[in-house]
Amino acid sequence: MKLHPVNEAAQWAPESWTARTALQQPAYEDAAELRDVLAELGQLPPLVTSWEVLALKERLAEAQEGKRFLLQGGDCAESFADCNSSIISNRLKVLLQMSLVLVHGLKRPVLRVGRFAGQYAKPRSADTETRDDVTLPAFRGDLINSPDFTPAARRADPRRLIKAHARSAMTMNFVRALIDGGFADLHHPEYWDLAWVEHSPLAAEYRRMVASIGDSLRFMETLAGQSINSYQRVDFYTSHEALLLHYEQALTRQVPRQWGWFNLSTHFPWIGMRTAALDGAHTEYFRGIRNPIAVKIGPSVKPDQLMRLVDVLNPGDEPGRLTLIHRMGNTGIAEALPPLLDAVKSEGRRVLWVADPMHGNTESTSNGYKTRRFANISGELDQAFDIHAAAGTRLGGVHLELTGEDVTECTGGARGLDEIGLERAYKSMVDPRLNYEQALEMAMLIVRKSGGMATPI
Known part of the structure; x- marks a missing residue:
């Protein structure tokens, strides 16, 4: 039964x-040091605005x-060291290129959301790490401590919350400046090119797609007799x-002419x-903020557990409020996902499945690298589309760890990266990411699965 919104x-x-x-x-x-830092953080300007938050919620409802x-x-x-123009612009480039592929193939608008400007904390499987009989606190991300294996580096430092806010602000400022300056202009998608993939097996197909979009855009502008300015920005x-709750609380604000509280980090x-x-x-924290929110759902989650969580986080069944991001694994999704889809569907609850x-x-x-196989990543995504179709639900998005840098962290893909090849450019401090080429290939696979492209890679 749907509840009334409050x-x-x-x-x-x-x-x-x-x-x-x-x-x-x-x-x-030092509790006093933490308290002083949180008071300082609470006086700093927010990183986003309430009207941006509400606009996103409307688009998620769509x-x-x-x-x-x-x-x-x-x-x-994210790391503090990666707050530089090249890394930020390359990250933006790969997401823009992926979205171009998806828009072209899916024939509907793509909602672009970056995992950046605040992704500085990570959960860990253990509170401590031991090396050569020395045990120190685990590295929990630059928001909290440093990866260097020394007592001073691994100390949880409250001043890092201020540094994280500053680097998030710089990242957001640069992204906004790029977009407002025409970086995402569909008239010039060649601006998004990443030089190191010039010889990628996917390059020719992508360039054909860009040329086709350019021809269509010029044709529409010829008919209109003027430039279509709406294609110059996104x-x-x-x-x-939102892992470190002290940080999130300090950036939770009330704003004029709006009811309730917004997380403005x-x-x-x-x-x-x-x-x-x-x-x-x-x-408890998430149930009270007005932002659109998401929850990661793993294979151990049971239908009744999920429905109780849905009731707490979205009691009014508000459109655009709740996204459920399932992460089951290639071998486990076929068994774990269908009961959850059936439970949500049978209650008629509005969620976005990702x-x-x-x-x-x-x-x-075997040589000690943490990795992911492209075949397993694409295999789980392929199954997800089929499982949703069979359940009468809709897979409405994808959540990926990726980078615009020339890294070798996930095996497989168009060039068939093997375990030995991981040694060339393995840079991640935590989890392996898709590189640009693998991310673009993933976008093309999504389109093919949706019936948008008929030609093979």
């Missing part, structure tokens, strides 16, 4: 989460209805896993699989 989450405040069990949080040694497709992608974990949004925060407990601190084919397919190679 204007305020009952008995909620930004600090309500502190009364619940908060998993994956660092242990800060994606729920099949009118848009969500492309959510970016780094597994809407772009940010997302990150990002447009689209999500809860990770490890912190999605129904009675946990993250669920596939994350990355996180359930992580493995270690």
Whole structure:
């Protein structure tokens, strides 16, 4: 039964989460230092605006209805060192190129959401790490500590919250400047090219697609007798896993002429699989903010557990409010996903279903690298489309860890990267990412699965 929407989450405040069990949080040694930093952070300008947040929610509601497709992608974990113009622009380029492929093939608008400008914290399987009989706190991302294996580096440092805010702001400012300056102009998609893939097996097909779009655009402008300015920029949004709740609370604000509270550290925060407990601190925090939110759903989640979570996070069944990102693994999705789809469908609840084919397919190679096989990533995504079709539901988006850099972290793909090839440019500090070429190939596979392209790669 659908519940009536409410204007305020009952008995909620930004600090309500502190009364619940908060998993994956660092242990800060100096409570006074943390308190001072949070007070400072609470006075800094927000990173996004409430009207951007509400605009995204409207577009996600359209994606729920099949009118848009969500492309959510970016780094597994940003680093402070990567806050530079080349890395940011290359990350934007790969998402723009993927969205161009999807728009061309799917024949509907693509909603672009980056995993950046705040993706500085990562959950870990253990609180500590041991090397040669020395045990130190685990590296939890640049928001919290440093990857260097020393006591000073691994100390949870509250001042890093201020650094993260500054680098998120710089990243957002540069992305907005690029887009407002015409970087995403469809009249010039050649601006998005990444030089190192000039000889990619996919390059010729992509260039044919660009030429076709250019011809169509010029034809429409000839008929209109003027330039179509709406193709000179795109809407772009940010997302990150809202893991460190102190940081998120400090950037949770009320704004004029709007009711309720907004998390203004990002447009689209999500809860990770490890912190999605129904009675946990993250669920408590998320239920009270007005942002569109997402939850990662793994193979251990049962239908009744999922429906209780849906009831808590979206009691009013608000359009665009809740996205469920399933990450089951190539070998587990066929068994784990259908009961969840049936449960949500039978209750008539409005959610956006998104596939994350990355996180359930992580493995270690014989030479010690953490990797993902492209065949398993594409295999899970391929199954996801079929399972949704059989259930009478809709796969409305994809969530990928990727980069615009020339990295070798996931095996397979068009060039058949093998385990030995991982050594050439393995750069990730946490999880393996698709490189540009593999990401573009993934976009083409999505289009083919949807019947948008008939020619083989």
